[in-house]
Amino acid sequence: MDEFGVNSIEDDKEFALEILSNLIEIKALSPDNGGDGEIDKAEYILGLLDFADEIERFDAEDGRVKKGIRPNIVARIKGKRRRTLWIVCHMDVVPEGDLKLWESDPFRARVADDRVYGRGAEDNGQAIVSAILAGKFLSEQKPGLSFGVIFASDEETGSRYGIQHLLKEKKFSKDDLFLVPDTGSPDGSLIEIAEKNxxxxxxxxxxxxxxxxxxxxxxxxxxxxxxxxxxxxxxxxxxxxxxxxxxxxxxxxxxxxxxxxxxxxxxxxxxxxxxxxxxxxxxxxxxxxxxxxxxxxxxxxxxxxxxxxxxxxxxxxSSPPTPENSEIVVRLKKILKALRGIEARPIGIGGNTCASFFRKAGYQTAVWSTLDGKAHEPNEYAKLSNIVEDAKVFALLALNP
Ligand SMILES: [Zn+2]
Incomplete structure (x- = not known):
């Protein structure tokens, strides 16, 4: 299926590799994990957002890190409607853990066929790159929905300087749709709609x-x-x-x-x-x-x-589940069926993602992506093919209102 021409996103595979490699090399650790924060990574990402119609900053003050701020970036492409599909990504990563378990430098990208190894490759570099590819593609269209990307700080250590700060400062619309690509399954058939308290x-x-x-x-x-x-x-x-x-x-x-x-x-x-x-x-x-x-x-x-x-x-x-028949879930299922021929099904998890903050604030939020589940592990990797294929899904969610 390529009625909207999303297959052209595949041409950006090299570009995806370049961005992901740079993201891996810019270490963004929270001060709670002994790091200097996310500002360097945020500045790099800002340089990639020339496709956006609007860019807003919602930085949180934190005297412990470089420049004293924990950056939160909100970028938006105007669609036919003000109503927005938001992709929520986080810039911070967890520490490498035991270095002896790594086969290569965790903060230098290593490429082996389709896989790109490095700390933060999957969690959450993959989502950042997919969102940028989708944004670049959509900026040349006029999508049915507006398309927004949130690049947040502090996801790995509680989100106080990240999503929680953002939700206090930024007003979203109750009928906006939210997708958090921060857990998933190897074939993309699982849509997380609920988290245990x-x-x-x-x-x-x-x-x-x-x-x-x-x-x-x-x-x-x-x-x-x-x-x-x-x-x-x-x-x-x-x-x-x-x-x-x-x-x-x-x-x-x-x-x-x-x-x-x-x-x-x-x-x-x-x-x-x-x-x-x-x-x-x-x-x-x-x-x-x-x-x-x-x-x-x-x-x-x-x-x-x-x-x-x-x-x-x-x-x-604690957060209320997103209903199984909510628009973001239904729409995602439809696209996965058309694009990949799979019947995606809703699940709940015992872990916690930043979707809980959006759900608590009353927004329909699905957690979804295609990944092997290597977050926080030694030799973490992301697959370039997943990055490109997920970017198509993000784009279709905004295109097909
Ligand atoms: Zn994550």
Whole structure:
């Protein structure tokens, strides 16, 4: 199918390789990951946006990085209508991790056939390049919808200086469509429309510290915590046991994860134990229900033995799913069927993308791209063919209103 001539985007494969290689070489690490921010990458990207009709900046101040700003760029091509299809990309990358596991310099592009290796090649360089190819193509058309690209900072460390800042400053229209190409599948057949709620709980269990030979005089917080945490683990699973096959796994998960170190020596009874739960809760429940349930349970334990415990909420993210029959999802499915002959299906994930901020703000948002899923791994790569083919999909979404 090439009724709109999108196949001509294939001619830009060399250009795509050049941009992706440059993006990989401009390290953009958040200061939380020991880096200098995204400004160099943003300036490089700005130089590529001559196809855009409008460019806006929504920089967030951050004294820890070069030039003191975390840049957020919004570029737009005017279509027949003001209504806009937005492609949301992020410029920051995660650190390389263990360098010994890399077969080449993570911050120098290495090309092997269709693959381009380097940190950030897939996450999220691929999306940046596809969006630029689509934008360049659309600027020579008059698309039905306007076409916008958001290049955000700070996605990997919470989006406070990125999407969250942008959503405070920039007014989008409620009938705009949003596509976040930040997770996907090798054939592009999965459209992410929902994310489980994320809830991290820090649980402090108190006892009374003293010599290990006198448990008759002291109260072991370690033993108390093991019992309480195991019981809590069990009753959370029982209480919040709904299933939803959109997700994998199709139920809420509650994992006791981090445990802080307690005493330094084996012969002291610990007086405090600090554990954490990572909860991924199906959106049919609210995080508040879970918090309330845990609080009540801990209160009961306190009544039983008179010792205290304390719960703190460390992370609390939730967003409503994007309906399966929403326009962005329906349109994407139609294009994938016509262009690739595949029946794409909606899914939910337990992870978290910046789509959650858009969904929370009331915008229809799909997360989709074609990739092998190498984000954050050593020897991360992106495929040039995926970059070109996804660019066609982006273009068709705007062309075909
Ligand atoms: Zn990403």
């Amino acid at each position: 994320i809830l991290w709980l820090k649980i402090q269990i108190f006892g009374k510290q003293g010599h290990a030979s006198r448990p008759d005089m002291f109260y072991n917080a370690n033993r108390r915590a093991m019992k309480i945490i195991l019981e809590l683990d069990e009753i959370l699973h029982k209480k919040f046991n709904a299933r939803n096959n959109l997700f994998e796994p199709p139920y809420s998960t509650f994992e006791p994860t981090k445990r802080e170190k307690n005493v330094d020596n084996p012969n002291t009874i610990p007086g405090l134990d600090v554990s954490y739960f990572d909860c991924r809760v199906l959106p049919s429940y609210s995080n508040d229900e879970v918090i309330e349930f845990v609080r009540k349970f801990l209160d009961e334990k306190q009544k039983e033995d008179g010792f205290e415990s304390r719960m703190d909420v460390v992370q609390n993210v």
